[in-house]
Amino acid sequence: MILETDSLARWLAPLARAPEDIADVFVEERRETAVLYRDGEVAGVSVLLDAGLSARCGRGVEQRLVYVSQADEAGAREAVRALRAASASEPLPIRAARTTSPAETALDSVPGLARARRRLETLLARHMPRHRLRWTVTETVRQVVTAGGDAVTAARRLVSVEGAFTAESRRGDETRAFALHTPDTELNSDVVRAAFEEAAAPREKSMPCAAGETGIVFAGGCASVFFHEILSHPGEADAVSPLASLADARVAVPELTVRDEPARLDLFGGYEADDEGTRPRAVRLLDAGRLGGRLTDRAHRGRSASTGHGRRSGPSDPPLPRGSNLVVAAGNATDEEMARRLQSGLWIEQLSGGSIELSSGRFRLSFPRARRVRRGRLADEIGPGTIAGDILSALKQVEGGLGRDVRACLSLGWCSRGGQVVPVGGEAPAVLVRRLMARPDA
Amino acid sequence: MKREELIELLARRSGSSWELYEKRAHSRESRSTADGATVCERREEGWAARFWESGAGRFAAASSLERLAAAIRSAAALPGAPGPAPEWPEAASAPSPAPPEPGEPPREVFEALARELAAESRGEAVLSELTLRRGCVTERIANGKGGDAALASERLDGVALAVGRRGAAACEARLVFRAEGSLDVPALARRLADRATLPLSDRATPFPRGAWLLDPSVAAALLSALAPLFTADSLPPWVSRSRFASSLVTLVDDATADAAFDGEGVPSRRCVLVTDGRFRARLHDLASARRLGAKPTGHGARPSYRRPPAAAPRRLFFETAAGKAPLEILASVSRGLFAAAPTAPVRVDPAADRFCLEFTGVAIVGGRAQGPIAGARATGRISELLHRIAAVGTDRQFFPMPDPVGAPTVLVERCAFD
Numbered sequence: 001m002i003l004e005t006d007s008l009a010r011w012l013a014p015l016a017r018a019p020e021d022i023a024d025v026f027v028e029e030r031r032e033t034a035v036l037y038r039d040g041e042v043a044g045v046s047v048l049l050d051a052g053l054s055a056r057c058g059r060g061v062e063q064r065l066v067y068v069s070q071a072d073e074a075g076a077r078e079a080v081r082a083l084r085a086a087s088a089s090e091p092l093p094i095r096a097a098r099t100t101s102p103a104e105t106a107l108d109s110v111p112g113l114a115r116a117r118r119r120l121e122t123l124l125a126r127h128m129p130r131h132r133l134r135w136t137v138t139e140t141v142r143q144v145v146t147a148g149g150d151a152v153t154a155a156r157r158l159v160s161v162e163g164a165f166t167a168e169s170r171r172g173d174e175t176r177a178f179a180l181h182t183p184d185t186e187l188n189s190d191v192v193r194a195a196f197e198e199a200a201a202p203r204e205k206s207m208p209c210a211a212g213e214t215g216i217v218f219a220g221g222c223a224s225v226f227f228h229e230i231l232s233h234p235g236e237a238d239a240v241s242p243l244a245s246l247a248d249a250r251v252a253v254p255e256l257t258v259r260d261e262p263a264r265l266d267l268f269g270g271y272e273a274d275d276e277g278t279r280p281r282a283v284r285l286l287d288a289g290r291l292g293g294r295l296t297d298r299a300h301r302g303r304s305a306s307t308g309h310g311r312r313s314g315p316s317d318p319p320l321p322r323g324s325n326l327v328v329a330a331g332n333a334t335d336e337e338m339a340r341r342l343q344s345g346l347w348i349e350q351l352s353g354g355s356i357e358l359s360s361g362r363f364r365l366s367f368p369r370a371r372r373v374r375r376g377r378l379a380d381e382i383g384p385g386t387i388a389g390d391i392l393s394a395l396k397q398v399e400g401g402l403g404r405d406v407r408a409c410l411s412l413g414w415c416s417r418g419g420q421v422v423p424v425g426g427e428a429p430a431v432l433v434r435r436l437m438a439r440p441d442a
Numbered sequence: 443m444k445r446e447e448l449i450e451l452l453a454r455r456s457g458s459s460w461e462l463y464e465k466r467a468h469s470r471e472s473r474s475t476a477d478g479a480t481v482c483e484r485r486e487e488g489w490a491a492r493f494w495e496s497g498a499g500r501f502a503a504a505s506s507l508e509r510l511a512a513a514i515r516s517a518a519a520l521p522g523a524p525g526p527a528p529e530w531p532e533a534a535s536a537p538s539p540a541p542p543e544p545g546e547p548p549r550e551v552f553e554a555l556a557r558e559l560a561a562e563s564r565g566e567a568v569l570s571e572l573t574l575r576r577g578c579v580t581e582r583i584a585n586g587k588g589g590d591a592a593l594a595s596e597r598l599d600g601v602a603l604a605v606g607r608r609g610a611a612a613c614e615a616r617l618v619f620r621a622e623g624s625l626d627v628p629a630l631a632r633r634l635a636d637r638a639t640l641p642l643s644d645r646a647t648p649f650p651r652g653a654w655l656l657d658p659s660v661a662a663a664l665l666s667a668l669a670p671l672f673t674a675d676s677l678p679p680w681v682s683r684s685r686f687a688s689s690l691v692t693l694v695d696d697a698t699a700d701a702a703f704d705g706e707g708v709p710s711r712r713c714v715l716v717t718d719g720r721f722r723a724r725l726h727d728l729a730s731a732r733r734l735g736a737k738p739t740g741h742g743a744r745p746s747y748r749r750p751p752a753a754a755p756r757r758l759f760f761e762t763a764a765g766k767a768p769l770e771i772l773a774s775v776s777r778g779l780f781a782a783a784p785t786a787p788v789r790v791d792p793a794a795d796r797f798c799l800e801f802t803g804v805a806i807v808g809g810r811a812q813g814p815i816a817g818a819r820a821t822g823r824i825s826e827l828l829h830r831i832a833a834v835g836t837d838r839q840f841f842p843m844p845d846p847v848g849a850p851t852v853l854v855e856r857c858a859f860d
Contacts, residue, residue, distance in 0.1 A: 041524075042498075042523050045522050050503075058480070065481070066482075071505075082483060
């Protein structure tokens, strides 16, 4: 699939007349293998081999993109020719393209895939014998060639296990949702095994969550989802939020530092180069409590260069500035100290979704279960509920003492914005936030 | 590789137990903001195959025939799902003429909608982004039993985003629409203005209980959320077939005017799902029909070539022949809330018989509007909600969810709000 860089750059050159002009070709090949398991039996199998290519040109947000489902030289010619026709550049001559045959490697021959499937089946048999779960392995190879002749190729493999299973609890069987997203296909790390064990562990009967203001400890790495909503989305270069006019302002305690780290390939949202061919760099969204930099792509880079956050869900979409891996710096407190400091409130280790309305700064997070904290100790199980608040108040209400153990969030792995879905990840210590609104789900 | 060669490959592997799906789409899209526009042209080709080999079924999809052949080989190397192949339809149709190349979406709509929105909202709402997409699609579904159906369609759809501001308060509104005919800009502006400005009210819901009057868009969102009830293999225990809903409710799925066939090549037909409150039928694709020993109803939906088809409504709607005029329904409300727009996705748990719908709207007393309410939440049992439908209007409209769902103004009695 790798296309020859020099000729592509030559074709694109007339579309980038000024240094601020953007002209590039983006090629993607995607292999997605999915197996649906129902109670240990295979209930469905699918293999997707997709390839596509788009050429793009423009300046700032004024852009034109042409997509074809043909990831070869002929497709590149067709896309660039359409762009050159639309931008009144000299037409690209019509020549017979060299044809290349697509890779025909059987997916099961990809190293480790069959072994990973067997491991998953073992884990399921041991921890979740009654289930309806989909195991998906997504492999992508992406190539970006710019008009300047820069070319980057990057490959990535992601694994997701999602669905529901029947767990035995002290009050009988119950159906629980399960989701796990990891860049590790082996499914043999202690973290992954622990996720299966934890999900299947027996639980007490849950009580409905009380409606009202409460303090919350986000533990188990899920604080990264909280900060993804309230810092990463407002930090996207094209976002207009209550934080947009507060550059460098102190909005949280000095102990709090939050970064977006795309180069962390051990987390689900990592990548070696963004979808505009820029090598990414970490951005401090919050630096010791002060608002830091923004996540930029080439169209929204302002006076500085892109930070390497131009991301696409696929070749048919133009890139947007998006977050990747949200990483919160650790503090010194143990879990026991965090619970003691909370005294009374909710201890949440898993979030099942989140959203933010940027113009008002209001956010929502859904949790499938929680533990009540009473007199500084973990108490009864709480049923599903929703947390709501607004960005600035929530940032002010984060307490300084952060947990010392940093954990990756494995349960949420995909972020959707305007219909474009990209993988995201994160890791965080336990974080205590006061006075958030919680209410039970109906 | 040619199509015939791929069919030979499938026949060699599976005899007559195979299906080949082909899709070609061409669209032009413009995403406009006040700062400029991004224009995208997309030419998509997609192929998918379902095949049964050694008594087990598999699905493969790809963006070209060569890749599909490779995907079939890869899928065959994995353990398949044991079970018999569906009864493939044998209907054949003449190839549909390819629709003309889609033109650029109309560019002047952004300015027109921005102007109408500002007027409707008295300057409180601003159009921030408008995406318009004009596209055409041709599909062909063939199978090992000789079935060969062809489809062609064209459409214009879009998404509008607006921001309402009053003092320090702000609210975002997002509206997905599809033009069935020409684009009705004033109607779009009215709906967008309601969504962007009603939540700016500082009033909470004044009643904990009362009548609930649903705008067609809210009733359609609720109906769409309930749609899985009509495709589930087994009905939840709370569903009584003879008393599923109020006797005023008749629900139909009829996509015959949209397409002659579904995504599996089964001829489209009108299905009456609920008549006078009685649960009559469910919707089947080929797989569920085989599993449950029923006849397929032409509801194998295929939103993308990348995923296997699944049973789903294609044009689900309330029948409104015996409905009342919306103003008459409004006049009958002594105390309640009018839900103008949902403010969060509708949540429905059919197994637990629970629903939750957050909305913005207007309080009603004595059949008259009493002023906007920022937000309210209606929660309760689905079974009670369906039985408490006290009136159905005549003003049915269709909304893309993503397939069209049609609903009129609906009145529900004795609802709980918080």
